[in-house]
Amino acid sequence: MTPVPSGPGDGELAGRARRGDVDAFTVLVRRHEASAIRVASLICGSAHAEDATQEAFVRAFRSLHRFDTEKEFRPWFMRILTNVAKNAVRSERRRVDVTLRAPVLHATEDPDTAALAEQRAELLRALMALPERDRLVLACRWFEEMTEKEIAVALDLKPGTVKSRLSRAMDRLREQLASSEVVRD
């Protein structure tokens, strides 16, 4: 049985939004906002991720005339999001000069999964200890399961650069984890 789409594709929605259909763009927002929050959190922290996400969507709407509806929306939007989130961090530093805070994970009420939650937190701390560009490429690959081609568009890199950056980022993450006793196989 051929899978049937659950609704208009991103390209169709973007095309309608470009013609002024804000409701079509709203569908795109709902479809991609969770992903945007995850990535923005790694750049500017959970406290600013929501604002950065909202701002990125607004900028994307106003830039739709530059978007090729035949191409994938998600990597194009992710590029806008990363720029907005980075600018938010730069602005914050200028004002209050604080370090980037780690995103907040779900609290767990189940004691049996507390250890697992601690492992997640430890892995997140290791991730946040990496340079921003490493965090970004890892988030695109493993949080969002983007292909190397999509990551190249999202981060404005050559596909070959994505592969090598991913490899180095994973190596650096292992080094960070090697100093932790909590994360176990």
Add this chain to the structure above:
Amino acid sequence: MTDFTDARLGALLADVGAHVTQPTSSCADRVAARCTPRHRSISHHWLVAAAAVLVVALAVTAVAPARDAIANLLGLGNTSVQHVDELPASAPTTLPAARGSDAQLRGELRRAGLSAPSRRVVGDPIAWNIDAAGETVVVWLAAALSQNRTTDAGVAMKLVPRDVGVVATTVNGQEALWVPGRHVRTVDGTNFSADSALLWVANSTMYRLETSRLLAAARSMAESVAPVR
């Protein structure tokens, strides 16, 4: 820890990603509010429209057959159309999740009193579902068709900008209304934003086809699912 494979480490990272805190509410409405252009002053249009209504109203009182024509333009079946100065806030209409093969689609459409589409609209795949209210919804890539009995309690209402004209047309010879452009559909007190819509009644069933396409394409789609007689 240094001997984690990429796959193992990637799986742990994916698990972390799945647990990043998400906001409790969507930002979609706030984004939409910032993206929607401010409603222009339509006082001039209102005056023109008011004058047109006055002229037409005078004509209705004088000529009996015209009264039916006006009544039809202001509504159809269990749906009334009302012109407003400003559209109220509304929630987006979400299309149902797709399910079923083409064969299942034809079976369900037949049971709902709809004929199977004689042809697909070029480039538009078809998805379908029966929603919680038992309403059959057939979805094209650019259109959603729903149907409900005209005897159902609860009149639906369409709120249309004052300067938008509702068009009288037909679907397979049956009287129909075309509401062009974005408007608001009110059902049981809840507002939903709607795309252009084609309304028609056949066999005591009210049909609504919502689409981003123009009237000609909407009629073509609607006429491809005319009710089984």
